[in-house]
Amino acid sequence: MALIVMKFGGSSVGTPERMQRVANRILERQQEGNRIVVVVSAMGDTTDDLIDQSKLLNPNPPAREMDMLLTTGEQISIALLSMTIHALGGKAVSYTGWQAGIVTEPVHGKAKIADIKPGRIFAALDDGNAVIVAGFQGMTEAGDITTLGRGGSDTTAVALAAAVNADLCEIYTDVDGVYSTDPRVVKNARKLDEISYDEMLELAHLGAAVLHPRAVEYAKLSNVRLVVRSSFTNNEGTTVKEEAVMEQGIAVRGIAFDKNVSRISILGVEDVPGVLAQVFGALAKHGIDVDIIVQSGTQGGKADFSFTVSGGDEEAAIRVIEGIRSELPYRETTSETGLVKVSIVGAGMVSNPGVAATMFDAISSLGVSIKMVSTSEIKCSCVIAAEPLNDVVRSLHTAFGLDTADQVFVGGPQERR
Amino acid sequence: MALIVMKFGGSSVGTPERMQRVANRILERQQEGNRIVVVVSAMGDTTDDLIDQSKLLNPNPPAREMDMLLTTGEQISIALLSMTIHALGGKAVSYTGWQAGIVTEPVHGKAKIADIKPGRIFAALDDGNAVIVAGFQGMTEAGDITTLGRGGSDTTAVALAAAVNADLCEIYTDVDGVYSTDPRVVKNARKLDEISYDEMLELAHLGAAVLHPRAVEYAKLSNVRLVVRSSFTNNEGTTVKEEAVMEQGIAVRGIAFDKNVSRISILGVEDVPGVLAQVFGALAKHGIDVDIIVQSGTQGGKADFSFTVSGGDEEAAIRVIEGIRSELPYRETTSETGLVKVSIVGAGMVSNPGVAATMFDAISSLGVSIKMVSTSEIKCSCVIAAEPLNDVVRSLHTAFGLDTADQVFVGGPQERR
Incomplete structure (x- = not known):
């Protein structure tokens, strides 16, 4: 029982x-x-x-x-x-x-x-x-x-x-x-x-x-x-x-995407310890959720870094950053809106080193340029332009062997909420 | 405070x-x-x-x-x-x-x-x-x-x-x-x-x-x-x-009435101990609320008694009484519907013996006959025909000195519920 x-x-x-x-x-x-x-x-x-x-x-x-x-x-x-x-x-x-x-x-x-x-x-x-x-x-x-x-x-x-x-x-x-x-x-x-x-x-x-x-x-x-x-x-x-079985030869479980993402970059920041904590602490205090954070290499004691927020939050985020400029000098901020994030997810990725390359290849073969990349052990995310998101997702779905020919949809799109 | x-x-x-x-x-x-x-x-x-x-x-x-x-x-x-x-x-x-x-x-x-x-x-x-x-x-x-x-x-x-x-x-x-x-x-x-x-x-x-x-x-x-x-x-x-002040010379506090009352009489009942308990116990068991109960004097070992129920309950009440006829023999039942009960209420009544007489007088002076009477220390109720109830209430209200010439109605009839 x-x-x-x-x-x-x-x-x-x-x-x-x-x-x-x-x-x-x-x-x-x-x-x-x-x-x-x-x-x-x-x-x-x-x-x-x-x-x-x-x-x-x-x-x-x-x-x-x-x-x-x-x-x-x-x-x-x-x-x-x-x-x-x-x-x-x-x-x-x-x-x-x-x-x-x-x-x-x-x-x-x-x-x-x-x-x-x-x-x-x-x-x-x-x-x-x-x-x-x-x-x-x-x-x-x-x-x-x-x-x-x-x-x-x-x-x-x-x-x-x-x-x-x-x-x-x-x-x-x-x-x-x-x-x-x-x-x-x-x-x-x-x-x-x-x-x-x-x-x-x-x-x-x-x-x-x-x-x-x-x-x-x-x-x-x-x-x-x-x-x-x-x-x-x-x-x-x-x-x-905890442990989910993967089908033979398949490294990726699924493909997620997130529409309406904005990227903000802070350029020429004094690279002292605690910089990231200061920026993202201030954003959190103002209730702004940050998703991907990417810091590129440091040059001449100055760093550039970028992060994504939900579309609509970019102006508030820039105001917050401007508000801490006196404590945290930087050269300039830039932002880009109307982006999307697409991610491949799967526990099998860790043992399949070619997975990220396959992803980049599938995206670039559609003529789409990748603006940001972030990886974890079971996920690889790329930020790209909003168009052609659907083509990108379909292409990745095929590239990672996830298509099924005879899928029957019950509770399909119209019932999803 | x-x-x-x-x-x-x-x-x-x-x-x-x-x-x-x-x-x-x-x-x-x-x-x-x-x-x-x-x-x-x-x-x-x-x-x-x-x-x-x-x-x-x-x-x-x-x-x-x-x-x-x-x-x-x-x-x-x-x-x-x-x-x-x-x-x-x-x-x-x-x-x-x-x-x-x-x-x-x-x-x-x-x-x-x-x-x-x-x-x-x-x-x-x-x-x-x-x-x-x-x-x-x-x-x-x-x-x-x-x-x-x-x-x-x-x-x-x-x-x-x-x-x-x-x-x-x-x-x-x-x-x-x-x-x-x-x-x-x-x-x-x-x-x-x-x-x-x-x-x-x-x-x-x-x-x-x-x-x-x-x-x-x-x-x-x-x-x-x-x-x-x-x-x-x-x-x-x-x-x-507990103790409410009465104005000088006024014995009655208010006049209540109850529309849509039915009277049921059971005539020629064997007058043995427990008769009332049997009848009203059976009615209560069937969820029928009884209000006034009046028993007239006994003649030759037979009694007549009458009671009121809410209009609409009379047929159910009679069915209940017919259902206990084998245990409680009686000659016949009669009923009358479309009656009203009008009551005068006041703690002063107990010390004013003429109050009930004033009530009966006010009602009969309108040519209305009284079908049942029931009294308690602070209440006297009469069951009468439904028409002319309003005239009766107005007449009693005046007879007991309750009218006030300059009453202002706030939250009057249209807001009552």
Whole structure:
């Protein structure tokens, strides 16, 4: 008898019909002889509607009260899902985050889970219930309601799976797994049977709509076996685990890309210790996320370096840099917008030294020049002009042997979100 | 420095403008130097909307899950009200029922409050907060969320007022107090400055839209001083307390009436001990509420008795009585529908023996015949034909000296609900 945590996102329970489909799914899994803990998000647009209501009354509400407000969304979901299971003749009991024993740090809006006390969950399982837990929420030791912030419900599912020592944590979503790249761009994109935690993290921009990186980190840390699968089909899905099998002769698991990237360069910077910390510390303090950072060699005590930010952040970033010019003299800044980042990801890259060269070759054979390069053990990223991104991705997909001729798309582009 | 509990109903916080008005009201009361605990209901139609959602998924949902669902309505209200107070520069903190220490019996849908542990409330008050508590809800000792059922938020307010030993419990509503009768019927209806708990209970049908009888009972039991007042004006309102002053020469506080009453008579019943218990026990078991019960004298070992039920219940009531005919032989049943009950209520009646006679006289002088009479120490009720009810009420209102020539109606009929 396996213990399975099943997580359903907001779109999976967004209508009465979908709620019933989810309830049936839970009962099927239970009838197969499994003990079931379910984590569910707020239905459809509930959270956005609550945020809109709050903005009318306070554009900058206290985080504690925002948590009090938003956690009602998941509470509605768990109550309705439990009722639906009862309507189908099943046995279920719903728990808010605090009732499920989810204790968080005393932080509002983005608390981390500090501890889970699963006593009530086990008691309810022993009584034959499907246990329905509200995602995205917990309680501080002092008894205040908190939310977990980005990726919240995925993280709740993984953390609960770790706390109850589940055999499996199934993330149900509206696509049927993780793909080798975005099927909207490459028709022959391949649904992956397996992927490692690290690869999943590197594919974050490809996979974030499916599974939040924070939950993947948590799963890696606790060695929770994850399966990403569709709530609309019975297809197998993608398993995320420590060691994922690679097919013979394939070094790359998937191709990710990130549109709307801006590159900023700081030229002629005095090359003293702490320069990078100063620049990127100042940017972080202003909430500007920096992605790739590249420093070229130093000449005459002066260095040039470049980094990328999300498109739209470049002006703010340059203002921040100008603001620290007195402490950090430099010659000039330049910036370029409307770029894209394309990355190949795969645990096999480390043992295949020709992979980066194959990538550069595929890109340059399309007449595209590479503006920045950054590599890690399992990833190689290039920043290029936005056009012709799709051709580049398709060309890389073919070059690394990822195409599949007879792929059937279930939950294809129109259902992706 | 007084400690005041302020309770606002769902219509008082039903729009952003109303929410802001309530927040201002709270801050005014606080700036007068009072410590403030607020109880608030779910906004507008929230509860009905949640019930509608649940019906789509389970027409007969488990009471535990229904409580889980419905309590989100008040949780949304407290969060938004707290945010609104912050937006106006005030300090507030919101608590769900369980956070406020409201412990109930382990019953769902209609739990009674078993205990209140106000430690967190006092701590938050000491920090200078307005403390915003969700009405209508609590938690069992085992940690399940419960609702208090009918009159829930009024009861929460009164129970909290008792638990924190408040100087005053203000019930804010959309009328500006309790009236001597329905101002839609009698233009000269008088807003009462004071009324006793018992009178308020007897006027229940007049006052239930303003203040739930269960909360009045609780207030009487705990000797909590209540004030019913408008959330839209600064008028004084009506104070409900143990001993309410009567004006010189006035024996009656108010006139209540109940439309759509049916009378059922059972004639020629074997007059043995336990007859009444048998009949009314059977009716109660079938969920039929009986109001007035009148037994006339016994003749030849046979008795006749009559009782009233709400219009629409008469056929079910007769079926119940026919169902016990084998145990309780009787000659026949008769019934009459479309009747009304009109009642005069006042603590002064007990010392004014002519009051009932004045009532009968006023009714019969309109050519109306009285079908049933029932009296208590502070009430006298007559069942009459539905027409001309309004004339009867007006005539009684004048006969007992309740008319006021220059009454100004604020929150008059169109706003009553």
